[in-house]
Amino acid sequence: MTRIASTFDALKAQGRKALIPFVTAGFPFADVTPELMHAMVAGGADVIELGVPFSDPSADGPVIQKAGDKALAFGIGLAQVIAMVREFRTTNTHTPVVLMGYANPVERYDQKHTHAGVASAFVHDAAEAGVDGVLIVDYPPEECEAFAADLRAHGMDLIFLLAPTSTDERMRQVARVASGYVYYVSLKGVTGSGALDTGAVEAMLPRIRQHISTPVGVGFGIRDAATARTIAKVSDAVVIGSRIIQLIENAPRNQVGAVAQAFLHDIRTAMDQA
Secondary structure (H helix, E strand, O other): OOHHHHHHHHHHHHOOOEEEEEEEOOOOOOOOHHHHHHHHHHHOOOOEEEEOOOOOOOOOOHHHHHHHHHHHHOOOOHHHHHHHHHHHHOOOOOOOEEEEEOHHHHHHHHHHOOOOOOOOHHHHHHHHHOOOEEEEOOOOHHHOHHHHHHHHHOOOEEOOEEOOOOOHHHHHHHHHHOOOOEEEEOOOOOOOOOOOOHHHHHHHHHHHHOOOOOOEEEEOOOOOHHHHHHHHOOOOEEEEOHHHHHHHOOOOHHHHHHHHHHHHHHHHHHHHHO
């Protein structure tokens, strides 16, 4: 059983839902990410999604795009992100970490780093560093069976996005290869856009669960404790990204972790009240 599956099982036994914050690796300071990850755990994070900076993040809105641009300017790439996870793991061996990003950095990593007898240098190195899951926005499920099998062989989960426009057939395709959890994008648009229609989310989740047995997390548009509490009543996890990026963007270096921790503590408290 993967660390992600164990985490969801433990939360279910407690009658609680997972809080999954997203931050862009290397933002707002190149060296702050491992410290920030620990602070988010202290604030109540159950799983951490770590964004891999990329120059053309098609699913991300302006807030996360700007964060990625700044991290890229610091020289943060996939190799540095993997090193950040390795550093985090020196003192935290229980909180699952998911790398979220795009195909280009992964495939470029495999081109630049080779290991004898290893199909994918990325999979090998991510597993060695302590990564638990991977979400590649532009990897369609019908083309991912070998990649998913390689990840599973290394104890990692492959996570997919679903959207309000996802068909039943797409959900069945995702169900064949996904593990860990699936991430329901609650809005038609990019990260940080629009106002969340909680009624629409509540109506969609039973349809998703007809096809998918893994836990379902909901993200995009969750910005405050009240919304998180509402979503936690119907989902298995709440994912928050853009709002955290906004809060830490202008924080002094020594306050970045504290700002994120305080925000997540309020979210965690509200979710547990649900």
